Amino acid sequence: MVVTCEHVWSEISNYFEGDVDPALKEALEGHLAQCPRCRSVRDGMRNVIDLYSDKAMFPLPVGFYPRLHGRLADQVEGRRISRRAWLVSVAVTGALAASAACAAALDRFAPRPLSEMSQPARRLPQRLVAIVDGGKMFHVPGCPFMHGKYHLVAAEEAVRRGFAPCTRCMRDALRSAGKVTPDFEGEESASGATEGK
Amino acid sequence: MTLAPRSDPGHEHEAALIVRIQSGERELFYELIRPYERRVFVIAFTILRNEADAEDVAQDAFLKAFKYLAQFRSESRFSTWLIQVAINEARQRLRKSHLEIMRPIADQENEDGTYTPRDFTDWREIPSEAVERKEIREKLIAALGSLAQKYREVFVLRDVEHMSIEDTAEALGISAGAVKTRLFRARLMLRDLLSSGLDGIWTTNSQIPKGTKPWS
Numbered sequence: 001m002v003v004t005c006e007h008v009w010s011e012i013s014n015y016f017e018g019d020v021d022p023a024l025k026e027a028l029e030g031h032l033a034q035c036p037r038c039r040s041v042r043d044g045m046r047n048v049i050d051l052y053s054d055k056a057m058f059p060l061p062v063g064f065y066p067r068l069h070g071r072l073a074d075q076v077e078g079r080r081i082s083r084r085a086w087l088v089s090v091a092v093t094g095a096l097a098a099s100a101a102c103a104a105a106l107d108r109f110a111p112r113p114l115s116e117m118s119q120p121a122r123r124l125p126q127r128l129v130a131i132v133d134g135g136k137m138f139h140v141p142g143c144p145f146m147h148g149k150y151h152l153v154a155a156e157e158a159v160r161r162g163f164a165p166c167t168r169c170m171r172d173a174l175r176s177a178g179k180v181t182p183d184f185e186g187e188e189s190a191s192g193a194t195e196g197k
Numbered sequence: 198m199t200l201a202p203r204s205d206p207g208h209e210h211e212a213a214l215i216v217r218i219q220s221g222e223r224e225l226f227y228e229l230i231r232p233y234e235r236r237v238f239v240i241a242f243t244i245l246r247n248e249a250d251a252e253d254v255a256q257d258a259f260l261k262a263f264k265y266l267a268q269f270r271s272e273s274r275f276s277t278w279l280i281q282v283a284i285n286e287a288r289q290r291l292r293k294s295h296l297e298i299m300r301p302i303a304d305q306e307n308e309d310g311t312y313t314p315r316d317f318t319d320w321r322e323i324p325s326e327a328v329e330r331k332e333i334r335e336k337l338i339a340a341l342g343s344l345a346q347k348y349r350e351v352f353v354l355r356d357v358e359h360m361s362i363e364d365t366a367e368a369l370g371i372s373a374g375a376v377k378t379r380l381f382r383a384r385l386m387l388r389d390l391l392s393s394g395l396d397g398i399w400t401t402n403s404q405i406p407k408g409t410k411p412w413s
Binding site: 041047056068075078 | 223224226227234235238239242243248249252255256259260263264312313314334337338341352356357359362377380381384385387388391392
């Protein structure tokens with residue numbers, strides 16, 4: 001078998017791989033023994049393969065292994081929360097604890113009623129009360145201490161207008177705050193005022 | 198490509214390790230990847246041509262390998278699968294970066310054409326310590342980096358990491374024939390790039406006269 005230079009070049013890589021049949025290999029080596037150009041190609045390619053095979057060719061960055069294992073540790077060892085996430089969770093927990101403490105402190109300094117009857121306005125029953133024009137107190141409808149024509153308004157509205165709770169009829173109403181008697185439901189108008197008798 | 202299961206002891210050891218990791222012995226993952234830590238970095242570096250990006254991609258590849266280990270099928274080698282993961286990570290990083298714009302012109306070459314050597318310098322044997330010289334190593338890395346990505350990938354798997362032609366083909370998702378063709382061109386291109394670029398460290402001064410070249 002006779003081979004040309006071009007044939008040698010096209011097969012030289014396979015020759016290094018040992019991927020040529022014996023007859024071709026013999027022909028290639030015969031040509032190489034006589035052809036300086038093809039020997040240059042062969043020797044150059046061999047040098048390239050040798051050079052890049054050297055372990056020293058691609059040195060690892062300093063600290064490569066510790067950084068790699070450090071990054072893997074979170075996943076592999078089950079430390080699923082990263083340092084940053086851990087710091088964030090601590091900060092959030094602290095903020096929640098602080099807000100809870102503030103809320104407790106505010107509640108501690110909130111006004112306390114001095115007696116059952118001295119309820120702060122914010123604790124007025126959410127119900128309608130009866131007021132009489134020209135009067136000074138608001139009552140539960142039907143209170144015997146209320147005289148004249150009355151109309152119904154919300155308790156808060158009555159307080160806003162300067163009415164004070166009737167110490168007789170409202171006592172029971174305040175004690176049972178939250179237990180709104182069904183008598184008043186349905187009488188409330190959009191304006192919060194309903195004419196009584 | 199799906200290859201038949203290997204029966205070599207290394208493959209069986211890895212398969213046993215993977216089963217144990219999947220059943221909860223997660224720390225064994227370190228042992229599983231130890232032989233490939235350097236290899237994954239070198240492959241990523243060859244593709245990305247940047248040390249910091251390569252390290253980052255190598256870490257991402259190992260994390261992804263751990264995350265998706267349950268999906269690994271033992272029909273192929275763990276090393277090949279891991280390298281596929283690393284190559285995909287590096288390619289994704291390359292696409293995201295502006296490096297893609299700087300893609301060498303050689304990427305667009307038709308690999309079916311034959312490659313003709315351009316230089317016939319008489320090469321002599323390389324000193325064994327040559328690569329330990331930083332300036333030589335930098336020139337070698339620069340020469341490899343100037344090749345098109347498809348040639349770099351094949352060259353690093355076969356000639357740097359000594360993977361077989363079949364494993365290289367499987368890792369890159371190409372045929373064995375394409376591996377051989379790209380390898381041939383990569384080797385010859387590197388030879389031409391380096392023959393005159395290293396201050397004669399391994400070439401003699403005896404250039405072959407032009408008149409003797411086959412085409413002159």
